[in-house]
Amino acid sequence: MFEASTKIRVRYAETDQMDVVYHGNYAQYFEAARAEAIRDLGYTYKDMEAMGVIMPIVELHVKYIRPAHYDDLLTIKTILKELPTDHRIEFHQEVYNEKEKLLTVGRVVLYFMNAETMEKTVMPSALLEKIESYFK
Amino acid sequence: MFEASTKIRVRYAETDQMDVVYHGNYAQYFEAARAEAIRDLGYTYKDMEAMGVIMPIVELHVKYIRPAHYDDLLTIKTILKELPTDHRIEFHQEVYNEKEKLLTVGRVVLYFMNAETMEKTVMPSALLEKIESYFK
């Protein structure tokens, strides 16, 4: 299992008139946390795109347990439970507030795609090598 | 069954560098479409909030089938398959492009909550009366 953790401070722009973070904005928090998780491995999603591999999202599932508020310093966990064996990768994501209360749980499915041909591909070997050690 | 349909034009702001609508922005499209669905019934979500009933989102599920592009005139369908009997309401949502291709499928679960006490409540009777006729 591979797990990474990132901190994100809630912006005023991200709240709505219910005085909480707008539910649609968690997709951005998850995305930023996945990018940091990959960076932790010594790789970047940006590099992957530059090499011609893009990762479109194919499924997003979010359960909202408790609200996040303006200026909260959130901890976003990104968990990879299984090493991808084909074009599909699934991340679990959890959002905690400063009191370590679980606010939101997410599951995001992405595909590895060749940006040129738009055909399914697999995780670049340079990234796979870095991540494999976590699954031994 | 109650079904409503709304059109939304994709803004430049809503695209990302993959040249498609950013996946997190569909939450906004769904929200705007639900608001129009309620308006079709001669009621507004704004009125409901003014009366002290808010509807926080508790679950969001999205499947991305085909991408939406800048300036696409999308059709967002909002479908209520079952009349709510308690504090929970579940909407099905579908996004189509101008060629009537299905782009995205969503399922959104919301609760009726008393804004004052933050306790679970039920659909306001004024709205329930309007919507019941679709389920006879």
Add this chain to the structure above:
Amino acid sequence: MFEASTKIRVRYAETDQMDVVYHGNYAQYFEAARAEAIRDLGYTYKDMEAMGVIMPIVELHVKYIRPAHYDDLLTIKTILKELPTDHRIEFHQEVYNEKEKLLTVGRVVLYFMNAETMEKTVMPSALLEKIESYFK
């Protein structure tokens, strides 16, 4: 002078915890209104990009007079006071609510750029021909 007008309904996502439209979101309203203004001329910004001309924003100026609220049906005016003679074009924009109160005033400067070479260019002649009639 060329003037066009578009209607935009405020989304819940666009409000913040001050119970008003977040100030940064007016950039999107202005953008959507400019796109509709060009469409009124029988042309689209999308077509322009497809032809290799992009229009990056170089200046944005906004004055906030009164707040916009959730579910307001805003009227966004886009005004071109002068016909562009080089790579620069300047739009004036005004936002009104349903009571015809002026909420926001904007001024946006854009450049015509060749997307390939990233050099300054001029308004495509097909669009210029359509717009010239308003300045006679």
Add this chain to the structure above:
Amino acid sequence: MFEASTKIRVRYAETDQMDVVYHGNYAQYFEAARAEAIRDLGYTYKDMEAMGVIMPIVELHVKYIRPAHYDDLLTIKTILKELPTDHRIEFHQEVYNEKEKLLTVGRVVLYFMNAETMEKTVMPSALLEKIESYFK
């Protein structure tokens, strides 16, 4: 003069199909940077709102010099050139990329308002005391 500096990593969601940060999103970067500038003083904007003072934006001016790109680690500077003497406060803001190139320049005017009465007020004395030392 009071000056503070914050780092913000560009999210994928913040890019558009021109492969740059959407111009409207700088308002959020400026907002987040102002919040960190106030936090540097040992105070928070959140505390101020809790005490009944809100700071609506009344003017936003942005000049876009060079684009920001996905995954750029931006430095946002927040500069207060003059100590506010009434309800009005004006911040200067600058965005730099990792190569220390100046990307964007902003000027934001806000008012101190009593959230209860919605009348103009002045900077809370607790914050004023902290900030005054920078102007001696």
